[in-house]
Amino acid sequence: MRPVACRPSPGVKSPMRWHRGWHPVVRMAPPTEGGLAMPTAIPLHVNGRATRVTVDDPEIPLLYALRDNLGLHGPRFGCGLGQCGSCTVHLDGRAVRSCVTPLSAVGKKKIVTLEGLGTPDKPHPVQKAFIAEQAAQCGYCINGMIMQAAAFLASNKNPSDGQIKQALAYNLCRCGTHLRIVRAVKRAAAGV
């Protein structure tokens, strides 16, 4: 048996603990040694439309199917370990980490990526708030911030600063844009 995802790198003491705010779907993959892998077309529902991706390993993390097979840029590779949140997408409205979600676990769930949330001309309220607050520096992590915040705000319309910080506690940002991100989520909550 081969662990598909969240396999700690050599020397890593323990993976960051998970919390209820996001939902990694991690399974043990069947062995694919001995040339068992065959190209398979897997149906997916992405950003409001049905599509298919052809992969030679159904255990491929959803992230690579979205980025490499479907050409989406929103979800980003940050760690491959479910630690940073840069790869976050929505599965049936819940924020999940696509870098540790095998494609085989997606099934008929509806996938929404940052692109599916809104566009520069028609941004989602959370995207609009992030733009208004200029809540980015390099912006590499921002996909995760917006996707996590959008899922959070769907169930909490009027969060306090502390609740926002807790909701984003497992999303990492290195540029130090946290204060702007909290302000943006707050602004989005007021407008949602």
Add this chain to the structure above:
Amino acid sequence: MLLIKPRRRDFLKGTGILIVSFSLPARLKTAFAQSGTPANTMAKTVALDDVDAFLAIDPSGGVTLYSGKVDLGTGIGTALTQIVAEELDVPLARIQVVEGDTALTPAQGKTWGSLSIQNGGVQIRQAAATARQALLQEAAKRLGVPVEDLSVERGTEQGTVRSRSGGKQITYGELIGGKTFSLKVDKQAPPKDPATYKIVGQPVPRFDIPGKMTGQFTYMQDFKLPGMLHGRVVRPPAIGATLLSVDESSVRDVPGLVKVVRQGNFLGVVAESEWGAIRAAEKLKANWSNWEGLPEQSKLWEHVRATKVNKDDVTSNVGSAEQALEQAAKRLSATYNFAIHTHGSMGPSCAVAEFKDDKLTCWSSSQATHDLRQQLAAMLSMPDTNVRAIYLEGSGCYGRNGHEDAAADAVLLARAVGRPVRVQWMRADEHGWDPKGPPTLMDLHAGLDATGNVIAWYSQLYVPEGATGNVKLVAAELAGLPHEAGMVPGNVIQNTAIPYAFPNMRTVAHRLAETPFRPSWIRAPGRMQNTFCNESFMDELAAAVGADPLEFRLRYLNDPRGAELLKRLARLAQWQGSKSPKPTSGEVATGRGLTYIKYELARTYVGAVADVEVNRRNGEIRVEHFSIVQDCGQIINPDGVKNQVEGNVIQTVSRVLKEEVTFDRSRVTSLDWASYPILTFPEIPDVDIELIDRPTEKPWGAGEPSAAVVPSAISNAVFDAVGVRLRSVPFTPAKVRAAMQSA
């Protein structure tokens, strides 16, 4: 108002050019075609003294700015655009920026050291002032009106030159559109009077942000070429290990595997798909020799102290510090250290390389494409004229991280398979193999006279030698190919000299012959570590004489601009003069600490007050609040500067409280975010910022200086709270508990 403006690559993407190639922009081709020279045979000038190196104006009056300084996520693309819009009187939305392309942009030096506005922007401003002067002279000729009677109006589409008396007018497009200026940058061309500024100094929203918030922005990590393959590197399990054998049969069944590439100790895999490359890299069996060349981490500081000193750099020498110390009524000594740090980019480094007709094109997020071009050419022993390095914005780097190394990896793999290859490092590659901020150790001594005046300051810093040049490329070293071998930690002796006027001062940097890991600059390199040592020790002196830390600094500061800054800081932070530590009891103690810097003793001033809580029981520090006052001269975009200050505070609080590269005798062991934790949302401080704008002064750097004030402000605040000095970054709970137990 929200400004949504496509930047160059988005613009090109819309036209379908992105996938095809990054050849000269269509507008430029038109320009050269009009001048009678085929675009593919004539190179655009990138000479620093040519106006055309920086600026081009198309027939519709749209402006292209060619910048050698690149936007690393700091927003300077927008700020530089503001400078051009202001100087040329063209609308912001009609300016596109091309950054860091060795075929198109001038070599304005590495994007480092908080110099993109201070140096790069000022060069661009002078080119634009020259262009404006030339446009006015040409308009005078065409309209038959004296230059003095002309003014430029910034329309919604382009700049238009009009006669003041009315009637006559001509647009930039009509004046120059599609043609070159063919002018040298005129150092005498008068830039605009800052009193007339309408765009510089305004919080213009960043052009890149709407695209970044909606998944429309093309990062380096998103860039694709037709026929592109995916590569991954397999680094040695021990840094200096030798590759003994590779079992290629171990990856034979990975679908889409193209090649296992081995050259010396450089090992990588190339596959049709990214996931295939990742799986092959995981599965590949290789035998490596043992190597245990790293020092024991628990004895790191003994190792640093025992390392051979190659030379001493004396960074200040006033009076006779050693003699004054001997005569002092009271002497204080302390040793400070700052751990080895990683840059910690959120997105691992990525690059794409393509060979075509013996020519190499390499796309990367390098801070210094002109330098990278030289390094790649040297590595491959090919003429640099056959190498083009192009910048694409990636994840923030905060110094020289792995971007250039990923570029060299992609180049070696692309050469081996004869097709374009994209390499993105895995998380463990970035944490393990980006060059590191070197360990920093400083001994400090001060002498006081009988009345408590400071009469001597003597410090000795231990840091690796080297300053200029490029950080060696991992791939070149592993493959045994030509490369620069020296250490390049950045100018880490800056801010060893102090901004205070003591009668006797000597500051010396002992430059070490080696350091455990390949060093490079990390944001505010040396300035951050040295200011931690100096400003914490300064606080020790204030406490020793029972002085208020703010008043104590003012006592020795002969710098009105710095003194003004400190007084404004006192107002902002509502600083109430007191001496540390303050008497507190209870499990959680609160304290505040102050720090001051004049960056490199030559430019940006920053003052900071940190408010902290220290838990006496478990040793945890919580940084509640930072007050920052910054004077970086003329401000181009105040919101951009504030964004940098907020980022510096939060990133550096993370460094100070949490961060330390761990290692065994063979390699780095902190290879992910669990073993190298950084600050999370619930832990962030609030930040109040006051910017002192001085429109008539030179614009100074803002990307780094406010990082340098953070460590000592926290250390001093902890002393204020619980009366112990933290002299070793990071300030882990274990160190806090140990300090309190031994107090």
